Amino acid sequence: MSAVFIIGGAGKVGLRLSKILADKGHAVHALHRLPEQAQFIRLQGAKPVSGSLTELDAEALATVMKGCDVVVFSAGAGGKGGPEMTNAVDGEGLKTAAEAAALAGISRFLLVSAFPEASRGETTSASFENYMRVKKQAEVVLAESALDWVILRPGLLRDDKGSGFVRTGLAIPYGEGRRVLKPGPATRYRRWRRAFWS
Numbered sequence: 001m002s003a004v005f006i007i008g009g010a011g012k013v014g015l016r017l018s019k020i021l022a023d024k025g026h027a028v029h030a031l032h033r034l035p036e037q038a039q040f041i042r043l044q045g046a047k048p049v050s051g052s053l054t055e056l057d058a059e060a061l062a063t064v065m066k067g068c069d070v071v072v073f074s075a076g077a078g079g080k081g082g083p084e085m086t087n088a089v090d091g092e093g094l095k096t097a098a099e100a101a102a103l104a105g106i107s108r109f110l111l112v113s114a115f116p117e118a119s120r121g122e123t124t125s126a127s128f129e130n131y132m133r134v135k136k137q138a139e140v141v142l143a144e145s146a147l148d149w150v151i152l153r154p155g156l157l158r159d160d161k162g163s164g165f166v167r168t169g170l171a172i173p174y175g176e177g178r179r180v181l182k183p184g185p186a187t188r189y190r191r192w193r194r195a196f197w198s
Helices: 012-023 035-043 058-065 082-103 126-143 187-197
Strands: 003-007 027-032 047-050 070-073 108-112 148-152
Touching: 003 012, 012 027, 012 035, 027 035, 027 058, 035 047, 058 082, 070 082, 082 108, 082 126, 108 126, 126 148
Parallel strands: 003 027, 003 070, 027 047, 070 108, 108 148
Antiparallel strands: none
16 A cells, blocks of 8 residues: 655545545545644545645655655645735645655655646636646646656546546657657556556
């Protein structure tokens, strides 16, 4: 079984993932900001880890994630706090988390991002466009790192029960083409799925 560190552990994705992983026997550590969030994390079978992504530096974050096998980044400003908070959490927070994972000796990193075309045409607000830009930049930062990364781009996050299925597509190369893509569009996803759900 794996030890998983979830950044954004008190969010909807983080809480749901904590329960799934804990039920499978994985040790789950979930980062949260507010003291009252700890009880909800415990109810999912995870260990609450108090700390704010916007206040921790990479060294401090590496200290609390030390001993884990994989990092899941599901943190997001969620439209609260304007562009400054989006930039701090979804942008700089991802950079800090990736650096912390490397410092802690954790090579596996999963980013819950956003599908760039989700909700396009429904809104063209400056804050939405900033959110999409920051998410894309964060993906590039992660893809250019030495980490063994997976980027998930959910088109729409819902509260109803999932089907257990995912639609995969071709990998999108980033950067200058120095990274060798594995054969098959879903090879990396299948390897990760086996690690968590086998």
